[in-house]
Structure formats: C-alpha cells, structure tokens
Amino acid sequence: MARSTFTRAAVIGAAAATLFAVSSGPALAADVRVSDKTIKLPDGRGYMKFIDDGDVFEICDTKADGNGVTGTLKKQYVAGNISTLWTDGDGGDNGCDKHPYNVGNDGWYQMTLKWNGGGATVTSEWFNE
Incomplete structure (x- = not known):
C-alpha cells in the first residue's frame, strides 16, 4: 500500500514538473527573441540594428568613403512565402538613418x-516579437 501511494505521488510530481516546463517554454523562448538585433559589415563599414523598444531600424554608414550602405527588411509569412518589406540606405557620409517599422509575431523577419x-x-537570423 505504501509503495502504491509513493508511486502515485511520484507520477503526479513528474506530471506537474512536465506541465510547468512545457507551459513556461514559449514564454522563455519569446524572451530570447524580443531584443535588439545588430548585424555588422566587415572592416567597420557599417551596421544595421533593430531597436525593439519602439520598433525602429537603424542603418549606419560608419566610414565616409563615398559608397554608403543599404539595409533591407524581409518577412517570412506563416504560409511560408517571403517578401521584401522595405529597403533603405545611408549615404556616403558618416552617420545613420532610422526606419520605423512595427515588427509583430505573425511571421518572421x-x-x-x-x-x-x-x-x-550580411544577414541576420530570423526573428519576431
């Protein structure tokens, strides 16, 4: 009888632990995805950054070499198709341009x-909010 009670308690405990792990998994994964993202060109030529607080993209030419940089945002929809949402450049001067865009969780960017x-x-990993 004692062994049966112990077995039931162990099974219930294992089930509760599994339920906790499964239910907290998506929340933890979402925390990993929601943050600033930055990609950088080699030789310090420039970078593109997603600033999560405000959903703003920053495209920066960091060398005044007369060439500039071009940043693009793509979206992969839930159905699987991919489209270019926008392209923005920062000219051949030393400075940054900002492009606001509301990143959601209805696909990947x-x-x-x-x-x-x-x-x-240079390309970032796929991300969303």
Missing part, C-alpha cells in the same frame, strides 16, 4: 545589409 562598394551581404 530578417535584416540584410550590404556595402554599396561591393562585397558580401
């Missing part, structure tokens, strides 16, 4: 940044 003088494009 990806930033890309390229130096207008050539070279590879």
